[in-house]
Amino acid sequence: MRKPKLLHAMSVTTSLTAPVDSLKKLGLTSFENVHYQLSPDQLTEQAVQRGDGVLNDTGALLINTGKYTGRSPKDKFTVKDALTENTVHWNDFNIPFEEKYFLQLKEKMLVHLSGEELWVRDCYACAEEAYRLKIRVINENPWSNLFCYNMFIRPEEKDLENFEPEWHIIQAPSFKADPAVDGTRAENFAVISFIHKTILIGGTGYTGEMKKGIFTILNFVLPTKAGVLSMHCSANMGDAGDTAIFFGLSGTGKTTLSADPNRRLIGDDEHGWTKDSVFNFEGGCYAKCIDLSEEKEREIFNAIRPGALVENVTFIEGTKTIDFSSKKITENTRVSYPLSFISNALEPSIGKTPKNIFFLTCDAYGVLPPISKLTAGQAMYQFISGYTAKVAGTEAGVTEPKSTFSACFGAPFLPLHPAQYAEMLGKKIEETKVHVWLVNTGWSGGAYGTGHRMKLGYTRAMITAALEGKLDNVNYEAHPVFGMMMPVECPGVPAEILNPRNTWADKAAYDAMAKNLAGQFVHNFEKYASGANEEILAAAPKL
Ligand code: ATP
Ligand code: MN
Numbered sequence: 001m002r003k004p005k006l007l008h009a010m011s012v013t014t015s016l017t018a019p020v021d022s023l024k025k026l027g028l029t030s031f032e033n034v035h036y037q038l039s040p041d042q043l044t045e046q047a048v049q050r051g052d053g054v055l056n057d058t059g060a061l062l063i064n065t066g067k068y069t070g071r072s073p074k075d076k077f078t079v080k081d082a083l084t085e086n087t088v089h090w091n092d093f094n095i096p097f098e099e100k101y102f103l104q105l106k107e108k109m110l111v112h113l114s115g116e117e118l119w120v121r122d123c124y125a126c127a128e129e130a131y132r133l134k135i136r137v138i139n140e141n142p143w144s145n146l147f148c149y150n151m152f153i154r155p156e157e158k159d160l161e162n163f164e165p166e167w168h169i170i171q172a173p174s175f176k177a178d179p180a181v182d183g184t185r186a187e188n189f190a191v192i193s194f195i196h197k198t199i200l201i202g203g204t205g206y207t208g209e210m211k212k213g214i215f216t217i218l219n220f221v222l223p224t225k226a227g228v229l230s231m232h233c234s235a236n237m238g239d240a241g242d243t244a245i246f247f248g249l250s251g252t253g254k255t256t257l258s259a260d261p262n263r264r265l266i267g268d269d270e271h272g273w274t275k276d277s278v279f280n281f282e283g284g285c286y287a288k289c290i291d292l293s294e295e296k297e298r299e300i301f302n303a304i305r306p307g308a309l310v311e312n313v314t315f316i317e318g319t320k321t322i323d324f325s326s327k328k329i330t331e332n333t334r335v336s337y338p339l340s341f342i343s344n345a346l347e348p349s350i351g352k353t354p355k356n357i358f359f360l361t362c363d364a365y366g367v368l369p370p371i372s373k374l375t376a377g378q379a380m381y382q383f384i385s386g387y388t389a390k391v392a393g394t395e396a397g398v399t400e401p402k403s404t405f406s407a408c409f410g411a412p413f414l415p416l417h418p419a420q421y422a423e424m425l426g427k428k429i430e431e432t433k434v435h436v437w438l439v440n441t442g443w444s445g446g447a448y449g450t451g452h453r454m455k456l457g458y459t460r461a462m463i464t465a466a467l468e469g470k471l472d473n474v475n476y477e478a479h480p481v482f483g484m485m486m487p488v489e490c491p492g493v494p495a496e497i498l499n500p501r502n503t504w505a506d507k508a509a510y511d512a513m514a515k516n517l518a519g520q521f522v523h524n525f526e527k528y529a530s531g532a533n534e535e536i537l538a539a540a541p542k543l
Helices: 004-013 020-026 040-049 099-113 142-151 208-226 254-258 298-302 376-385 418-432 456-467 507-529
Strands: 034-036 053-055 061-063 076-079 095-097 118-125 133-139 167-172 189-193 198-202 229-237 243-248 264-267 270-273 277-280 284-288 309-311 334-338 350-352 354-361 371-374 387-393 399-405 435-440 476-478 485-487
Touching: 040 053, 040 061, 040 142, 061 142, 076 208, 095 099, 099 167, 099 189, 099 198, 118 142, 133 142, 133 208, 142 208, 142 284, 142 309, 142 334, 167 208, 189 208, 198 208, 208 229, 208 270, 208 418, 229 254, 229 350, 229 418, 243 254, 254 264, 254 284, 254 354, 254 456, 264 270, 264 277, 264 350, 354 376, 354 387, 354 456, 371 376, 371 456, 376 418, 376 435, 376 507, 399 507, 435 456
Parallel strands: 034 118, 061 309, 076 095, 076 189, 133 167, 167 198, 243 354, 354 435
Antiparallel strands: 053 061, 118 133, 189 198, 229 243, 229 264, 229 270, 270 277, 277 350, 284 334, 309 334, 371 435, 371 485, 387 399, 476 485
8 A cells, every 4th residue: 555645745746747759759659657757755655565676764765777877988989970970079988989880779669668657757967047958767667767767857847848859768678688689799889979969879778877977968968058167076065156167087075065054065976067067968966875864964874765776786785785895786875866956056057167176086195285276387287187086996806006197087978078168167267266176085194005095074174274374374395296386374273294205115116106107297288288288298207
């Protein structure tokens, strides 16, 4: 028997009928089992009833995404056609796909889905109405649809009457491609067609493919058609209306550091910068759960409640309490929730022109300073480089740092040449005189193995100091190899950790590691050097 609360939720949405005509046009043939625009309560209840998921002791829905617990960049394709042939920067992340295979896959997917129980949701991307993208998502299970409710912008009921979607996401984890005839690499795929305005996702249940699919589209459309700089960054705003944005690759701290109870959250991952605003593309956050604790990340911890969708976590044995330390299924455990689950989230998610930009890097070599100030040239050099270093396991079970250079801190999601985004950012830095900081949220006191990760509390204190102008009137020293300016003092942070060399017991080892990392930067930059001006080239580390 249904709980009364859910009956109520049901009655709220009964006025919404599935847009059958337009689904027919899309190519679906059967509509008896289409659930349209269900509420989070209903989706959660259905997921539990179907045995897709369970509730934890705080009422969030826990599911497993299946074989894939992360994105699969090698299986993400873009249809090469008249629109994209000469505009998309074809590379390892923008892999060309023939239109005939796209059409064939779409057809097969629609056949696969017809007659099945489906969950359809209409939603938006882009908080700024002028750039709003109308999206219709078609899922084959309720929790994937809950993800879309959480992550995209939720239309009001009145906006649904004449909702004409511009883009479609057709997502069917149970549909497997046949690489021999479908043009894919494997049975899983995410294919984007800019002409057909459709994203096809099959063979994988990893929800993040949907959000990063839309992000990829916006990274094409906004800079080319609207003159808006699209960015892989989080954003928040102080009481005085001062906006800060935080660029960084995965795991560097965008979500963690933007959820600051003393500031209004704009968004945790994807934003656009217009001539006078910064706006969120999304309606929710997608936070990492590994080692999540109430003490260190209260805002995110408290977001794990009814309506939240928690992926690939396990319980502490014999309880319904999530074991956040467990990597049993994956290290990439995640939770999605609407922005409003963070206290102080800004609504609508639109801030003013940024006063501060933070480039976050998680430097597992322990070389880069925990906070430093960049000149415009250094900022461009760092933006184009897009450096972070992960801790990578090797066969012998030994772990060591492995660098990643990902242009504009987001190469996997950028259809255009990085120079196009870099040029736009360069102009904005020049025009707005925004302060640019580099923050190393990674290792201190030695590389991974010897040192330790920077205390989250210290990183937060450094960012707060920068935001409050407390680093404006302190002395700085230049990093001898990388050149960025390191403050010699910072409120709430021991002065001796501000210069990374001080924190290494073995200074010669630090110097050698700094030289090694500088060499990696220089080598990586070779491919961009011909397109970079004097000022940017002068910001290269000195070998
Ligand atoms: P993604 O693009 O994959 O969403 P992200 O940039 O949003 O990645 P976060 O989700 O914020 O990354 O992950 C940062 C992780 O590092 C969190 O699990 C956080 O607890 C941990 N962490 C540890 N020390 C620090 C630190 N000093 N600063 C920031 N994060 C830290
Ligand atoms: Mn994030």
